[in-house]
Amino acid sequence: MEYQEVLENARKTILNCKVCPECNGLACGNTLPGPGSKAPGNGAHDNWKAWKAIKLNMDTFAPDTPVNTECEMFGRKCSLPLLTGPIGAMTQYSKDDVTIAFNDGVIQAAYEAGIIDCFGDGLTPNTLAGSRDSANRYPGCAIPVLNPLPNEEIRQKIEMLEDSATLALAIVVDSAGLSHWKVKGFGPGSKTVEDLKYLKSFTKKPFIIKGIMTAKAAEKAVEAGADAIIVSNHGGRALPETPATAEVLPEIVQAVKGQTTIIVDGGIRHGSDMVKALSLGADAVLICRPFAVSWFGGGAEGVKTYIEKLRSEFIDAMYMVGARKLEDLNPDMVRV
Numbered sequence: 001m002e003y004q005e006v007l008e009n010a011r012k013t014i015l016n017c018k019v020c021p022e023c024n025g026l027a028c029g030n031t032l033p034g035p036g037s038k039a040p041g042n043g044a045h046d047n048w049k050a051w052k053a054i055k056l057n058m059d060t061f062a063p064d065t066p067v068n069t070e071c072e073m074f075g076r077k078c079s080l081p082l083l084t085g086p087i088g089a090m091t092q093y094s095k096d097d098v099t100i101a102f103n104d105g106v107i108q109a110a111y112e113a114g115i116i117d118c119f120g121d122g123l124t125p126n127t128l129a130g131s132r133d134s135a136n137r138y139p140g141c142a143i144p145v146l147n148p149l150p151n152e153e154i155r156q157k158i159e160m161l162e163d164s165a166t167l168a169l170a171i172v173v174d175s176a177g178l179s180h181w182k183v184k185g186f187g188p189g190s191k192t193v194e195d196l197k198y199l200k201s202f203t204k205k206p207f208i209i210k211g212i213m214t215a216k217a218a219e220k221a222v223e224a225g226a227d228a229i230i231v232s233n234h235g236g237r238a239l240p241e242t243p244a245t246a247e248v249l250p251e252i253v254q255a256v257k258g259q260t261t262i263i264v265d266g267g268i269r270h271g272s273d274m275v276k277a278l279s280l281g282a283d284a285v286l287i288c289r290p291f292a293v294s295w296f297g298g299g300a301e302g303v304k305t306y307i308e309k310l311r312s313e314f315i316d317a318m319y320m321v322g323a324r325k326l327e328d329l330n331p332d333m334v335r336v
Ligand SMILES: Cc1cc2nc3c(=O)[nH]c(=O)nc-3n(C[C@H](O)[C@H](O)[C@H](O)COP(=O)(O)O)c2cc1C
Pocket: 034, 035, 036, 044, 047, 085, 086, 087, 088, 089, 092, 120, 121, 122, 145, 172, 210, 232, 233, 234, 235, 236, 237, 265, 266, 267, 268, 286, 287, 288, 289, 290
């Protein structure tokens, strides 16, 4: 499938999303529930704009050898340092609840493309159970991302996942700010370091904390035992007027690099953005909204089309900044 065809197909079925040629948070703006950002609605765009403000330093003085994008994350050999982002409730894009089908398609695509999928636990108990079954069908590539509900509810979910073929376990701490769900009686709330240590004690899998936006919070996540953190402001959906993720990444890298795996999300749309993030010290990137569009545009095949587009852009950008393997990427390759 061609990427253009994926976008054209998606426009016929997706709701609340204009399938813009560039997914930059402008057209969806202040739409929650929906794919946008928390009022006043500029968060997703701010994230996107911050990556665009960083430029790549082209330098072709390097041996003319192939680019290798392989890496290992949580014991999985990956073909790209890329994770797909969790969407807990696909009802924000569709009249029907297609969350389980979406998770199944993206997990299949991630498995076949050699990357990692993150899936949300959703608003209904069925979502997590159905997606766990997909994770079992495509073993070792999917990570459930649990909302910060009361500890005992999370503990029960961890116990239901522990024997599954999921790769790791994540808690998304910034969902505490999802006020659009709170009005519907779904109660995510804030967590302490002690809460997170307690929750980690129920899993033997790598433990990830998503929603880190300051160096201090990153240090607390490390103290809580995070094997990885995801630098994220929930795509501008949790708190308005935060900095962009690209802006805080360098100080977080300085605080915790080497102590935990650092993943970053928010407005990353191209392989060139991936090169920027890794040059600034991230170990991998996570992309969310464009995967919803790709799935509506072609199911697992549409998702794979977008992954292959990212792969080809990433290889091209690495080659042109003079990097031949991920370890070659460094801050000299970007102009901030
Ligand atoms: C409609 C929608 C639903 C989301 N649901 C979740 C969720 O359930 N859990 C979670 O951790 N993040 C959720 N996110 C946040 C994304 O995973 C990601 O952190 C954010 O969108 C930034 O990435 P992006 O700019 O590539 O979209 C959601 C985002 C959107 C747009």
